[in-house]
Amino acid sequence: MTTTYKKLDVEQLLATLPLDVKIRLLAGKDFWNFESSPSHGIPSIRVSDGPNGVRGSRFFNGTPANCFPSSTGTGASFDVELVERIGKALGNECRAKGAHVLLGPTCNMQRSPLGGRGFESFGEDPTLSGLITAAYINGLQSQGVSACVKHYVANDQEFERFSVDSVVSQRALREIYLEPFRLAVKHSSPWSFMTSYNRVNGVHASENTQLLDDILRKEWGFDGLVMSDWTGVYSTSQSIKAGLDVEMPGPTTMRGSAVMRQFAAGKIFVEDIDERVRNILNLANRAIESGIPFEAEETAVDTPETRALLREAAASAIVLLKNEKELLPISGKPKKIAVIGSNAKIAVPSGGGSASLAGTYTISPLDGITEAAKEIGAEVSFATGASAFRYLPLIDPFMKNAKVEFFIDSPTKDYFNDASFSAKADWEEPTKSSLAFMIDGVPYDKLGSSPRCRFTAELTSDFAGTWDVSLGSLGQATLLIDGKVVVENVESRRPGELFFTAGSEERRAQVQLEKGKTYLFEVRHWTDPTKVTPGPFATLDKAAGFRVGAYPSQTVEAAREEAVALAKTADVAVLVVGTNVDWESEGFDRKNIDLPGATNDLVKAVLAVNPNTVVVTQSGAPVAMPWIKDAPTVVQAFFGGNELGNGLADILFGKVNPSGKLPLTFPARLEDNPAYHSFGITSDTPGKVVYGEGVYIGYRHTDRSNITPLFPFGYGLSYTSFAFSDLQVSSASAEGDFTVSFTITNTGKTAGKQVGQVYISPPTEGRITSPVKELVAFKKVDLKAGEKKEVTVKVAKEAFSYWDEHFDSWVATAGTFKVAVGGSSDALELEGEVKLEKTFKWRGL
Known part of the structure; x- marks a missing residue:
């Protein structure tokens, strides 16, 4: 049953709320919900992962969701209108799942192709990423759902992601890594931000005053809420004073009673707490006004x-x-x-x-x-x-009648390999997947500190012969088939990269299965509290988790010969x-x-x-x-x-x-990537990753180093042909605004879409060293065979600007700039000029 809430009088509440209630609001209630105070009319805001779908409030056995292309695919569309429609669809699905905040979009730069979460970002160019991000946000928030732009900022690798220090010059930070976030604020006014895990120039992002207060709030005028990434808060008073409103997830680790102690010590004051609570209450009002129910049942959207x-x-x-x-x-x-x-x-x-x-x-x-x-x-x-595959494919396509069972009592020594099993479960639930990451959806509060778990499923083989089967797990586990242990992951368990690196390595075995015969697959799982390796997610210490894989055995040579034949x-x-x-x-x-x-x-x-x-x-x-x-x-x-x-x-x-069009440069070899010498485990500065390439990432690097990539940024072919003509560049205003107009003609025999890409090159004199060219605008047009359309794009002062570390501001340099237009960064068919008459400095949006 849902509760109806009235719009909050924020300032009145701040004046009357007890201090302990305010402090409680500074951290999440659980994994997917903010704290609430129903007696004061304050609801619990529900959040959901993103960014390419709305999972809802459960990892395990969650309500089915629509999955849109990952962000690099969305970025490849170069289509802001399409992305805005995707944002609206995601907003509608958030409403169906009772989610008030979607944890996305991600607009980090893809600094290296090795980044584990690179697919979550739109590309390597801040203009492309920033404008695609803004379109996503505009679509999502038009449905009353808050976007949560992440991960702010320089979150570009997974290695040592909670501790690594991203050492980056102020110029590169401003022109490359902060720029898509700034453009998102300028063109869409997002309602919330998420901080990244890492340090930025020595200070964790979640307690970084320069990033959260000086730049985001004061310089850009952002007036929304800032939450942490999950377990990404490492301080109490520092994060509160810096501008981090909510620690996620709950229950709290760094706030709660710790805030009261910091308050008593005079390290933080009521005014500091009120600043954070004000943003929480303002977001609660947006949630109330959206009409999305609180604590609602989740439903799927499939139309x-x-x-x-x-x-x-x-x-x-x-x-x-x-x-x-x-x-x-x-x-x-x-x-x-x-x-x-x-x-x-x-x-x-x-x-x-x-x-x-x-x-x-x-x-x-x-x-x-x-x-x-x-x-x-x-x-x-x-x-x-x-x-x-690195891990064997899940058995999901072959299984039926699958369920998980939990038992309060600790296992006997024979639990993992006893063929007979007749204990009555204390809690059970059917499941559709043999990948069970049971960090949520299980009543661990009623099952004790370390319950044992059992998974069973009937599997019917569609192939007669030898199968490889596998098991990976969070805790200790064995895989049995028809009561016989086939994979042991207890004594032989070794740490691996499954389950956010909290799980084990995958263990494999070979079995003989008959075609058409049904087998009982069974996993017995238990987390031995004496063997838990402390990790960032406290709930993983007792949560059950496993994945079961199976695939017909075949040698590399036999598989290739079959395909060749x-x-x-x-x-x-x-x-x-x-x-x-x-x-x-x-x-x-x-x-x-x-x-x-x-x-x-x-x-x-x-x-x-x-x-x-x-x-x-x-x-x-x-x-x-x-x-x-x-x-x-x-x-x-x-x-x-x-x-x-x-x-x-x-x-x-x-x-x-x-x-x-490619939103990323495809290098011919990894060594051609500018971050090759300073990414992740290749870094020669332990605990730090030095962004030695500065502003020269992606095509900026290949241009300046005269490297021919495998395929360049912005590249993409069509079944028809296009021609660009009639370039017109207006004069630049004193504020640095101008327009670029050109015509695109479909010169082929098939209807198609083309992206007009506008690049600008700075003067070669009177300015610090800069990229050879930079994308400043783009527009996608749909053309019938033989059709032509005039395209006009607006370009702002950013095009003339670089970040001057001496003046600590943007500097738009007087001079004549080259404007080039085409369908790819390496195929610019039109050239013109624009002149900025007078140099000026600026900050903000």
């Missing part, structure tokens, strides 16, 4: 309109990189299409970690291609070819390869940019036997392509959400003309 938007978004996230033989779109009515690759059969809608969720449904590439092939009468055959007989081969949540996830960074396992050997082998091969790479961040010269047709599909399979098929079969 034809939402599915259509998911499909449109998936197609917009795809970039055509090569089409030399015009193999795409698939035409000529091929009779046999070979689909190859584990990313084809096992859908990868998102990266891992807090961005992952249980989808309402998912269309794999194999599903989408098979359905599209029916329309042209083609037969589709499939072979895996090479495994892309299939490719030889096909008119067209579609090779879908890439990464997945095993390789790109919150909690750890990538070790390299190579495709997993034997993937590259598979690609080379298939290309050698079938020249009509379409290579589809799917990843959240750049991957190396050592076979690129031999591949005439290459498509980059980012993590595409629920409809990734249909979106890909729409592109491959020509229902949609590809229009995506």
Whole structure:
């Protein structure tokens, strides 16, 4: 039952609320809810992960949610109108799940392709990221749901993420890493921010006065709420005085009684506490005014309109990189299409970690291609070819009647391997997944400090022969099949990177299964409190968690030979390869940019036997392509959400003309990335990561260093052709505003969309060293064959400016600047000039 609340009189409440109530409001109530005070009319605000979907208030057995493309895919659309519609759809789903705040969008810069959460960010350019972020926020907040822009700031790696010090010059901090956040505030007025885990120049972001008070609130005029990332508060009085309003999650660790002690010691005052509570109450008023119920039941959203938007978004996230033989779109009515690759059969809608969720449904590439092939009468055959997984795929597709049970009493020594089990559960719940991260949704308060857990599911094999099976867990666990222990993860348990690095390594075994026979898979789990490794999430110390995987055994050579034989007989081969949540996830960074396992050997082998091969790479961040010269047709599909399979098929079969552009530079090799010498575990300064490349990330680096990338920023092909003409650049005002107008013509025979990208280059004299060019505006237009449209974009003073560390301000430099326009950073067809008559300094928005 929900409670109705009236709008709060904030100042009156601040004058009358008891101090203990105010202090209680400074931290979350639980994992997904703010504290409340019903007797004072203050509701509990519910938050939900983001950023590419609305998971709701449970990791474990949560209400199904729609998954939109991960942020690099959304960034590839270069389409602010589409992103605003995505934001509205996410807002509607927040309403259905009773969530008042969505924890997104993420607008950190992708400094290195190795960043584990790189797929959560929109790209490497602050203008692209800032304007896409603003569109997302405008759509979301139009539905009465607060965006929570994250992670503020310089949160660019997972290695030592709670402690690492991001050492970055003030110029790079301002021009690159803070800039998308500033643009978001300028163009959308977000209602909340989330601080990052890391230090910035020696001070943790959650207690950094310069970032939270001087820049965000005073300089930019932000008047919303600032919350911490989960467990990202490391001080009491410092974080309160710096401007951090709410510690998340609850129950509190750094506030509560600690605040009272700091208050008694005179380290903080009532005025400091009131400043924080005022922002909490203001956000509560926005939640009240939204009409979203408090403590509401969660429901799923699955409508034809939402599915259509998911499909449109998936197609917009795809970039055509090569089409030399015009193999795409698939035409000529091929009779046999070979689909190859584990990313084809096992859908990868998102990266891992807090961005992952249980989808309402998912269309794999194999599903989408098979359905599209029916329309042209083609037969589709499939072979895996090479495994892309780091952990064995979950048993979910094969299981039924799955449930988890909890028992209050501690386990006997035989608990993990006793074939007979008849104890009555103290709590149980059915589940649809063999990945159970039970950090929430389980009544641990009633089950004791360390309950034991049992998972059972019936699995029917679709393959006769040898299977690999696996188990990973938070605590100690064993996997039994029909009462026999097959995987032991108790005495042999070793720490690994599962479950936000709090889990174990994956343990594997081989078993013989008969086709069509049903087996009882059983996991017995217990967390031994004497063997818990303290981690950032206190609830993990007793929470149950495990993942069960299984996959038919096959040697690398046999898998590749099967795929090659299939490719030889096909008119067209579609090779879908890439990464997945095993390789790109919150909690750890990538070790390299190579495709997993034997993937590259598979690609080379298939290309050698079938020249009509379409290579589809799917990843959240750049991957190396050592076979690129031999591949005439290459498509980059980012993590595409629920409809990734249909979106890909729409592109491959020509229902949609590809229009995506790379939001990231794809380097030919990892060493060409500017952060190569100072990222994560490669850093030569333990505890610190020095941003030695300064402002030169992404295309700024390749331009200045004269490096030819594999594919440049802003690049993307189409099935039609476009021409740019009629460039007009207005005079610049004294405030630094001007407009750029140009015409885009579709010179081909197919309707399509093109992105007009506007770059500016500074004068070569009278200014400090600066990037060769920088993106300052972009506009996507939809054109019929032969159609032309005039495009006009507004450019502001940022285009003329750099951050001057001596004056501690932006400086817009007088002089003549070159303006260039085109469809990619390396294909600028038009050039003009704009002159700023007088130098001026500025701060703020």
